[in-house]
Amino acid sequence: MIDRLDLIVIGAGPAGLSAAIASARCGLRVLVLDEFPRPGGRLLGQLHQEPDGFWWNGIKEAQQLVRQASENSVDIRTGVSVTALEQIGQTGWKIWTNRGPFSAKHVLIATGAAESACPLPGWTLPGVMSIGAAQVMTNVQRVRVGNRGVVVGMNVLSMAIVSELRLAGIELAAIVLPPKNPLNVRASDPGDVLRSLLRFAHLAPNALFRFGASFLGNSLMQRMALKLYPRRGIRMWNTPLQLRRSAVEIVGGSCVEGVRIADIDSEGVPIPGTERLIEADFVCIAGGLYPLAELAAVAGCPFRYAPELGGHVPAHDESMRTPLQGLYVAGNITGVESAKVAIAQGQVAGLSIAIDSGVPDSPTETELQTAMHRVKQMRRDALIQFDPDITACRNRMYGTNDAIG
Amino acid sequence: MGNTPFIVCRCEEVTLEQIIEVIERYHCSSRETKLRTRAGMGICGGRTCRPLIDRLTGQMDAEKAAYSLPLKVQPPVRPISFGEWGRGS
DSSP: OOOSEEEEEEOOSHHHHHHHHHHHHTTOOEEEEESSSSTTGGGGGOEEEOTTSOEEEHHHHHHHHHHHHHHTTOEEEESOOEEEEEEETTTEEEEEEBTBOEEEEEEEEOOOEEEOOOOOTTTTSTTEEEHHHHHIIIIISOOOOOSEEEEEOOSHHHHHHHHHHHHTTOEEEEEEEOOOSTTOTTTTOHHHHHHHHHTTGGGSOHHHHHHHHTTTTOHHHHHHHHHHSOTTOEEETTEEEEEEEEEEEEEOSSSOOEEEEEEBOTTSOBOTTOOEEEEOSEEEEOOOEEEOOHHHHHHTOOEEEEGGGTEEEEOOOTTSBOSSTTEEEOGGGGSOOOHHHHHHHHHHHHHHHHHHHTOTTOOOHHHHHHHHHHHHHHHHHOSOOSSTTHHHHHHHHHTOOSOOO | OOOSOOEEETTTTEEHHHHHHHHHHHOOOHHHHHHHHOTTOSTTTTTTTHHHHHHHHTTTSHHHHTTSOSSOOOSOSSOOOHHHHHHTO
């Protein structure tokens, strides 16, 4: 057992590691717990080229954070699942795990986000996986997920992972919408999906960009865009993005054998007589992300509901403090955004915790302000805005404004 | 199309049709839906189907969602053996 910890960080992703580094640099004794066998969180799956040509390799970014953490005597333990936490009077927090209990004065919950399902008939067959699982198998475990796949669901995350699967040489027969049902109302609406795709057409290969650029900014034009969108799809990374087709059912006996798809009208309703079967041996379901906040709920933290941030998020302020003494949050648990924003939020949390600890090397309020400022900058410069209204939503939540000096 | 039954809560094997029927008959909240159908009460603690149940009961509408999660989260939030669970207390 470790004596006299100042801080336990739950989650060794970009937010958790950067918070651990920032607070350890101020002299705090920090333990980081993560249930995955390797530290890095969602960074481990990320691999993409930025518009300036730089290749963002999440595995390297994670290694760098882990090295900095080790240099500052942060103890990182992987394969540890936190099952509960409890506030113990004014003295701090007790954490329960599958490796016994731990105690510390401060706790940072940086558990990130979980994938949302978009269920359809056949989705429980072996060979169906979330698209994030396909990403981890491909980029982290280096396992080939299958020979020919179909992706169900179009959003920022699925487009990014499709490009990674293609880089790994995995064949994808098609990307289609989920079927219209009470669980997939917005994700199955071709107009809604097209509007969200156009927001990041600047990142997409030429074909979608050329198509999208001419329709940006004008809602009448956007309605036309759907009518003009080719039925067979636009090819991205040599995979047809079929905005006017949806999956009807995943078929197979003991495992996935294919996906039955149909042409759809502008409301997402299948057009009778257009059904056909696409052969496939795996299917990726892409329903997007929601903040994974179970532990904040168990701790008794109040919540705020913000669809722009992906759902319910623990109440917190711009300094990453929650209303509960000694409890902090950072990263995607506070709203779904990019890893760079998560890293900047982690630095804010680490400094706040150091200030509240009253250590001799305590950061100044100015340093904290600078770190909070950097979060806004990262948010503004982010390649991908998961939602167009994130900044406005954050400003409402924190009582702040857009000003970035 | 649209009539093929399929499972929403994989742990407890509850279908979409079963959940919708209960919501329509009792006009119930997420919590009552969970108690009546067992959807969300399985080994994963509802990590997959919790947001889906909220979507079906309409509790993800901005006004209704308010300041707490519609469905209470109970520890342990990950599957754990009784032996390991007991070790912590």
